[in-house]
Amino acid sequence: MFLFGDSTLFRLGKGLDAAALRQRVIAHNLANLNTPGFKRSAVTFEETLSRAKDAAGLPLARTHERHLRQTAAPAAEPRVTTETDTYRRIDGNNVDIEQEMLEMVANQLRYNSYVQQVNSRFNNWRYVINEGRR
Amino acid sequence: MNLFTSFQISGSALTAEKLRLDVIAGNIANMSTTRTAAGGPYRRRTVAFAEDLAASRGRNDSVSFHGRGVRVDRIYADHRPPQLVFDPDHPDAGEDGYVRYPNIELAKEMTDMITALRSYEANTTAVNTAKSLYLKALEIGR
Numbered sequence: 001m002f003l004f005g006d007s008t009l010f011r012l013g014k015g016l017d018a019a020a021l022r023q024r025v026i027a028h029n030l031a032n033l034n035t036p037g038f039k040r041s042a043v044t045f046e047e048t049l050s051r052a053k054d055a056a057g058l059p060l061a062r063t064h065e066r067h068l069r070q071t072a073a074p075a076a077e078p079r080v081t082t083e084t085d086t087y088r089r090i091d092g093n094n095v096d097i098e099q100e101m102l103e104m105v106a107n108q109l110r111y112n113s114y115v116q117q118v119n120s121r122f123n124n125w126r127y128v129i130n131e132g133r134r
Numbered sequence: 135m136n137l138f139t140s141f142q143i144s145g146s147a148l149t150a151e152k153l154r155l156d157v158i159a160g161n162i163a164n165m166s167t168t169r170t171a172a173g174g175p176y177r178r179r180t181v182a183f184a185e186d187l188a189a190s191r192g193r194n195d196s197v198s199f200h201g202r203g204v205r206v207d208r209i210y211a212d213h214r215p216p217q218l219v220f221d222p223d224h225p226d227a228g229e230d231g232y233v234r235y236p237n238i239e240l241a242k243e244m245t246d247m248i249t250a251l252r253s254y255e256a257n258t259t260a261v262n263t264a265k266s267l268y269l270k271a272l273e274i275g276r
Contacts, residue, residue, distance in 0.1 A: 023263065115271065
């Protein structure tokens with residue numbers, strides 16, 4: 001496998017993007033804690049990614065034109081959805097401060113674990129490069 | 135750019151909540167003010183917040199999440215009638231001997247103040263989290 005075509009690294013990068021976006025969305029939710037009628041938003045990515053991974057499955061060899069054609073996996077992109085159907089307060093605002101704080105902490109841990117995995121990936125390559133030089 | 139925006143979002147909320155605290159402090163300070171430039175007793179002020187959105191650029195996805203935090207929409211003056219206190223010796227007493235005091239409930243102002251303070255704290259935590267994410271990103275490839 002070639003370093004720059006590394007799909008794991010690519011997915012980790014996407015995960016970092018999603019976590020950064022989620023931090024922004026949570027900050028926006030918290031900023032509007034006291035805005036009447038505000039509806040919270042959330043980022044979905046990890047679920048979409050695992051669904052895309054399941055859909056892709058194992059690659060199918062196609063040696064005959066009448067063999068099953070494998071459909072391309074849907075691109076897993078982080079998506080922002082707004083929760084419009086819930087109510088928490090009389091003014092229509094549905095931001096739950098505990099939930100947002102919890103998600104923020106979970107998101108931070110997730111971000112840290114992605115960074116750690118990216119680094120260990122790079123360390124593997126560094127090891128391969130250095131050992132080959134000897 | 136992605137992560138820096140979250141500083142701006144939380145910053146907008148810190149500014150808004152601080153302004154709200156200022157307005158509440160003003161209300162408490164003027165609890166018994168009977169003279170104002172506009173005439174009559176002081177009127178209680180309330181802050182109205184509105185969601186701040188950047189001009190929408192099509193779909194609401196990773197490329198164009200257009201939330202920009204919060205902004206102060208307006209500061210409203212409360213139009214409830216003033217409190218009447220019978221005190222004919224007061225220099226601002228009316229013909230009927232009643233003094234018109236601002237209609238400020240201290241308990242209401244205090245609870246508003248605590249809400250604003252807690253919101254301020256929540257947004258400070260969001261700033262700190264964004265900061266630690268940013269510092270962590272600098273560790274990539276180290």
